[in-house]
Amino acid sequence: MRKLNLIFLSLILIVVACQEEISPKLPENLVYNTNNVTLKVGEAFTSVTPTVEGDEGFTFGIAGVSNDNFDGISIDKTTGVISVSEGNQLASGLTYVLDISVSNSAGSSVFEGAFTINIIPLDLPRNLVYNPNSLTLKKGESETSDAPTLNGASPYSFSYQSSTNVHSFVSIDAETGAITIDGTNSEIGDYILDITVENEDGSATFESAFTIHIMGDYNVTDGYYFLEVGEAAKQEYQLVSAKVEGPSLTAIDREGFYQGYAYFTAGQYNLVKITSQEIEASYGGTMEIAHNETQQECDESGYSLISSNQDENSFAISVDGFYVMTYDETLSEIIFDQITSASLIGDATEYGWGDDTNLSENVSVSNDGATWSISNITLNEGAARFRLNCRWNIDRRIDNSQNYDNSNGYAFYTQFGGSFSHLVSGNEGSNLTISERAVYTVTLMWDATNGWTASLTKTGEAEPLPLYPDAIYISGDATAYGWAAPGVNADAIMHKLAGGDTNEGIFWKIAYLETGKDFKIAETGWGDVNIGFAEVDEFDANGVTVSNNSGNMGISASGMYMIVLDLRSDMVKLSIKSPEVYGIGEAFGSWNEDVAGNLFTVDDVNKTITSPAFVADGSLRSYVHHAWIPDWWNAEFVLNTGAIEYRNDNQNDPTAVAVSTGQTVTYSFDDNTGTIN
Template identity: 30%
Template sequence: MKKICNYISMFILLLLAVTSCKDNDNWTIIEEAQPGTYVVGSATIFSGEASTSALKPVKLDLGDGLSETKPEIIGIYTWLKAGGEFNISVCKAVGEEPVHYGKGEVVEEVPDVISICNLSAGGPAFTVASDGLYNIIVNTSLNQVSILPVSWGIIGAATEGAWDKETPFNAPKFDATSTTVEWEMSTTLNAGEFKFRYSGNWGYEIPYDAASKVKIFTDVTGTKEGTDNVLTEGFSSMETGGANLVTNIGGQFSVYMKYDIRAGQFSARYVLTGEPIVPPAYPENLFIVGDAFQGWTPETDAEECIPVNGTPSSFWKIAYLNPGGFKFTVKLGWGGDFGIAEENADAIGEYTKGGNNINVTTPGYYLIYVNLEDNTVSVTDVNIYLFGDVNGGTWDYDEASKFTVDNAAKKITSPAFAADGNLRMCIKHPGLSDWWRAEFNIYEGKIEYRGNGGDQPAVPVKAGQKAVLDFTDGTGVIQ
C-alpha cells in the first residue's frame, strides 16, 4: 500500500510539473514548431519557437486615419537583453527543422532609431547595445528585418513639448515573472490632446518591395473616439493608429504605461497628483459679420472662421472685405459679439478685443487672426505658401513658394509647382506655432480646411501646375 501511495504521489508531482510547463508559453519549446517566423536566442525571454515568440501581421499606416495589414510584413514587440544574441527562426512545415537567420547586408542604419538588414541563413546572430523593448519587423518577401528600439514618450498639445517633441518616460522596468514592461513619469499636462510615441517621428517607412515602401506606426493611443478617449486611474488598452487621447483638465500627473509581452498588449493610465487646472472656456465657433463682408444680419450674412488646429483660443479667416465695418459673433445671432477696443481708419493693424467695429477703407483680401487667450485681433495682408513636395521638398516658408494676390480679379494664385507630389498649402502668421495648424486644400473644386482634423487626404499634382483660389465663394482649381 505504501508503494502504491508513493507511485501516486510521484505521478501527481509529475503531472503538476508538466502542466506548469505547458502553462508558461514564454519558455516552453514547442516539440514540433508550427509553420511561422519566430525570434529566439539568449537575448530574448524565449528559449525556443514558442507561440508568444511568433511574429504576427503588423498594422500599417495608410494615412488619413486608415490602416491595413500585409501578410509579408510581420512583427513583434519584445524585451531584448544586451550581452545575449538572437536570431530570426523560420519554420516552413511541421516537423521540419527551423532555419535560423542572422545578420546579412545592412540596408539602412539610423542610430537609436532603426536598423534594417537582410537576413542571412546561418549568419552571425543579432545583438543589441542595451536592455530594452524593441519592435522587430520582418519582411518575408524581401527576407529583411527591421529592428527599432522603443523609448516611449508623451507628445501633443497637452504636453510640455506640444506636438514638436516627446516628453520621455523614465527608464523601463522589466518584470521577468509577469513578462511585462512598465514605464512611468511625473509631468505637467494642459487640457488638450496627446499620444504616446517613440522614434521621434510619426511612423517609419521600410522597404516593401524593390520599388515601394510601407509605413509602420510608432505611436499608440486609446481605443475610443473624441472626448471619450481618455485615461483613467486604471489601465486602459492602447492601440496603434487611433484618435488622440484627451485630458479635460490640466495639472501635475503621474503617467504610467505597460506592455504585456505574452498578450501583446499596451495599456496606460494616469493619476492627478496636484490641484486640477480647469482651462478657460472658449467658444466652439467664431463668425465674421458686417457690411465690409456680407451684411449685418448674423443669421444670414455671417460666415464661420477656421479654428487653429489644437488651439481652442484661436481662429483665422481669409476674407475679401469691402469698404465698411465688421466684427465677430460666437453664434449665428447677436450676443457675445465683439470687435476691437481701438478706433481704426483702415483694416490692417494689431488690435485689442473690444466693442468697436473694425473699419475697412481699402477693398481687398485680408488675413484675419483672432487670439482669445491674449484678447487680440490681427488683420494683415494675405500670406499663403506652398509646402513640401510641390516646392521642391522644403518644409518651411519659402518666398519663392508664396501665392500672388490679385484683388481686382479676386483670385489668389500659387507659383508653378516645382515638382510632382502632394499639394500642401497654409497661411503664415506670427500667432501660429506650426504651419500645419492652418492648412487647407482643394477637393472637387472646393477649398476644404484642416481645422482641428488630422492630415487631409493627399492631393497629387504635377510640376508646372498652379493652384488658383477664390475665397469669395470658397472654390479652387488646379491648372
C-alpha cells in the first residue's frame, strides 16, 4: 500500500511539471534605463536596449503615440531600441508619449507611457547686433569694431561675406565677431558685410549686418566743386551739368558746362575736380568784373569772371552771401555772382514784361538757405517768371550780335519758369501761370536739400480792372476804309498789345493816311468810344501834328503812319508817327532790339514796308517800335501764307515762318497782306 502511494505521488508531480512547461509567461516589467528624453528639432537619438521579463523571443512595436505626426520615430522590433532619425519632422514644443507593445509566445503586453520624447527648438544664433553697426574712416586708417551681441547656444564661430573682395583689408575674429580694418591695404568705397555665425545647432547669416565706409580726403561724389582753401569739400558746393540758352528761345545742352547755387562764406577758393574722393585737378586765376552788354541789371555791379588755368592761385570771395557759380570747360572760365535780389516779371505783374517786381519785403539769406517774398501784391491773370538780379541770363557769347549757339560761347540762365510747385530753369519750362486776378503772397526759396522752390498764396480779392472796348477801328476818307461804320471792314481794326492785363487799353495800327481828308477812331458801330479831335486829351509831343477838321482829325502829309491809342488812366492819348518796323532773331542775325541794320524801309508811294535781306536761314520775326509799347514782342507780327499774323491774337509766339538767306518780306498793312521774295 505504501508503495502504491509513492507511485501515485510521483505521477502527480510529473503531471504538475508538464503543466508548468505548457503555460509560458507573458512579457512584463518593460524598463528603459532612461525613458524620458528631450531633443532639439531635427536631432537624432537612439535609446539603450530595454529590459523585460517573460519568456524569451520578444517582439517590440509602437502601439501608440500621443501625437499624430510622429514620422521619424521607430523601434527595433528585436531589441526594443527606440530611434529618432536625424532631420525628423517632429514638431517643436510637442511631447510624444509612446506606448510600447512587447509580444512573445505567451502573448502580447502593452506598456502605456513607456517612453517619452520632448521636442524643443534649436538654439540657433539670433539677434546679432553690432553697436555701432558701421565704421567710417579715411583711407590708410585702421580700426576694430566692438564685438557684437547675440542670442543662441554658445560658443560661436564667426565669418563674413561681401559682394566686394575686401579680404585684403577686412578680417573678423572667429571667436568674438569683432571686425578689423587694416588701413595698409584699404580702398575707398562703401562695403557691406553679411555675417555668418555657427554654433552646435547650426548656422545663421545676418545680411547687411555691418557697413564699412572708407573715405578719401574729400568725402563727396565725383564732380567739380568750389573748395575753400584749407577746408573740407562740401557737397552743396558742387557744380552740375545744366542747359544753356539756345537759338529761338530754346534750351540746349552744352558739353563741359556746369552750374550751381550755394551760400558761401568769405575766403579764398579754388575750383577743383574731385574723382574717387581725391583732387584730380585744381583751377584758379585772376578775377575781373564783367557785365552783360545786351541786358539790363538791377545795378551795375556786374559779375566775377576768372579766366582759369590749372594749378593757378586761389581767388577771393570777399562777402558772405548766396551765389550762383559756373564753370565752362570749353572757354576755361569760372563765374560767380552774388544774388542780391529776386523778382517776378511778366504780364501778370504791374509792370508787365518790361520791369521787375522785387520780392524785397522779406529777405533772408544764410547758410541754411535763402528766401525772398512779398505780400499784398496784386497779380493779374497771366504769366510770369522769377529772375535773379533782374537778369534773364549771364551772357558769355563770343559775339553778342550773333545767335545763341555753342559755337558762339554760351549764356546761362538766372531765371525760372515751370510751375510754382516745380520750378524749371530758363527756357526748359513754360511760364509760371497765375490763373486768377487777386491779391497774393509770393515767395521764392532755395536750400541745399530741395534746391529752388516757390509758393503762391492768395490772400484777398483784387480791385476790378478797368473795362475797354473789345475792338477799336480807324475810319474816314483819309484811310483805305472810308466812312463805313466801324466793324464793317475787318482790316480797319486796331491791334491790341500782347502781354496780358497790364497792356490792356493800348491799341495800335500801321495805316496809310491821306492829307486833306479826315479820320476818326471808334469802337464797333460808332459806340461810346468815338474819338475825334476834341475827344483826345493828349497828343504825343513827339508825333506829327494832328489837325482839327470840323471835329475829325487830319494830318499835313500823306504817308504810312504808326497810330497808337492809349485809353488807360481815364485819359485818351493819341500818337501818330512814322512807323519804325524792325526784324529780330536768327534770320536778321541778332536778338538785340532796334538794330539799325534791321530797320525796314517805308515806301509811301506803294504803301508798303519792306525788310532788309535776311542774313541767315531762320524764322521770320518782326515788330513795330513805339515808345508807348513796353516790349518789342508786344507788337510783333509775321507773314503767314500771305496774311499778316499779329501776336496779340493768341498771346503766344507767332507761327514759325521759315525764310532763307537773301529773301525779303514786304508788308501791306492796309489790307494786312504781304509777300516774301
